[in-house]
Amino acid sequence: MKKESLKQKFKRFLNDISNNIDLNATWWKKLKIFLDFLWERYRYNTELIDYIQYRFYYKKRQEREQFITHGKLVKIIKICNDPEGRNIFDQKPLFNKYFKSYLGRQWIDMSNTNKEKAKEFVFSQKNLFAKCPNGMFGKGIELIKTCEIEDYDEFYKKGLEKKLLFEEVLTQHPELAAFNNTSINSLRIVTLVCADDSVKIMAAVLRLGRKGKIADNFHHYGIAALIDIDTGIVYTVGVDREWKRYVKHPDSGKAIVGFTIPNWYEIIKVVEQAAKVVPEVRYVGWDVTIKNDGSIVLIEGNPGADPDVTQIEDQIGKWPLYEPLLKKIKELHI
DSSP states (O other), X not given: OOOOOHHHHHHHHHHHHHHHTOTTOOHHHHHHHHHHHHHHHHHHOOOHHHHHHTTGGGSOHHHHTTSOOHHHXXXXXXXXXXXXXXXXXXXXXXXXXXXXXXXXXXXXXXXXXXXXHHHHHHTTOSEXXXXXXXXXXXXXXXXXXXXXXXXXXXXXXXXXXXXXXXXXXXXXXXXHHTTOSSSOOEEEEEEEEOTTSOEEEEEEEEEEOOTTOSOOOGGGTOEEEEBOTTTOBBOSOXXXXXXXXXXXXXXXXXXXXXXXXXXXXXXXXXXXXXXXXSTTBOEEEEEEEEXXXXXXXXXXXXXXXXXXXXXXXXXXXXXXXXXXXXXXXXXXXX
């Protein structure tokens, strides 16, 4: 991809102002916003996406400081997560090995099996998810209908070349499927292993896919809404990547606000246990779902979990929740 020029960046910034801040902004107002962002970028390491999605133009300095922006996320990761331990989460085959008791599904690593075993597994399934080993943001995922595989030799060759991971497609809990049945609708639960080795749930998000989409990821145009950690009840409207807000799911009409997550306290128990499997990685955003039999399974863990889906819905910064805990963790290394 060709690198964006300064002129192109400036043009994109002006478009973002029109699309996300003020459609009728004068050139004087655009200049004020631009200068405000430049200061925010220079002084506080705030990215443009932070400035736009957290509506910083309308917030005073004190309120802006409450948000986990790019610079603060980097700080969280540096304090909490050992780079070598992160590799377990960044590589899907490694993650599946370390967390096999939490997966609740069959899977196979094409780069670590022979042709016949792979064939036996592939054709034992009606559908499969093909995943790139280091895919992020819901990208690098493809739904495979095994009945449509015409040339297995070619299929195997491509899977081997791309080092794909094939996973059984889960059948989700009917209450989650009622929102959208083309994607596995999941929960993002963010955990932090504190200095005293206790696990604290920092945030919880319901993530819903749109009709026809196979992923519910926010970056895949899914919908996100905040869950009350104490009760498991969704307490905000859903928000998508274009900042549209939904009281009900736009495709199914199922109410988002007030929805109670099934088996909530069991979910909390599972992520608290999982958070201690790799102790050198303290900060993780877990993608979790509920199978049709009610069991709780992990989809993946994200050691660089973007805080956007935990702050956009209610427009309340979550940095004050982290700061005192990070200070104590940091003291462990002194």
